[in-house]
Amino acid sequence: MQKDLIEKIKSNPDYQTLVAKRTSFAIVLTIIMLIVYFAFILTIAFDPSLLGTPLSSESVTTVGIPVGIIVIVIAFILTGVYTARANGEFDELANKVKNSIKDN
Numbered sequence: 131m132q133k134d135l136i137e138k139i140k141s142n143p144d145y146q147t148l149v150a151k152r153t154s155f156a157i158v159l160t161i162i163m164l165i166v167y168f169a170f171i172l173t174i175a176f177d178p179s180l181l182g183t184p185l186s187s188e189s190v191t192t193v194g195i196p197v198g199i200i201v202i203v204i205a206f207i208l209t210g211v212y213t214a215r216a217n218g219e220f221d222e223l224a225n226k227v228k229n230s231i232k233d234n
């Protein structure tokens with residue numbers, strides 16, 4: 131019975147759509163975050179003086195501080211974007227799959 135249910139779910143077109151959309155969206159967001167993070171790390175590695183430059187002539191805060199904060203904020207934004215889409219489109223598709231399995 132359990133294997134039949136699994137096969138029924140896997141063969142459901144809404145489930146296949148859900149998996150494809152969720153996977154491709156997660157990959158895109160992951161690539162964006164990796165680009166942002168590695169750009170930051172590579173800048174530290176190859177041009178540390180750029181991030182070590184003070185914001186102004188009288189400031190003790192360097193450019194690296196706001197840039198680091200921006201990296202963290204981008205991570206939060208991408209998490210929010212994923213959560214919003216997961217709570218909307220992805221949950222809707224998951225409910226379609228559940229309902230089609232219940233009906234059968």
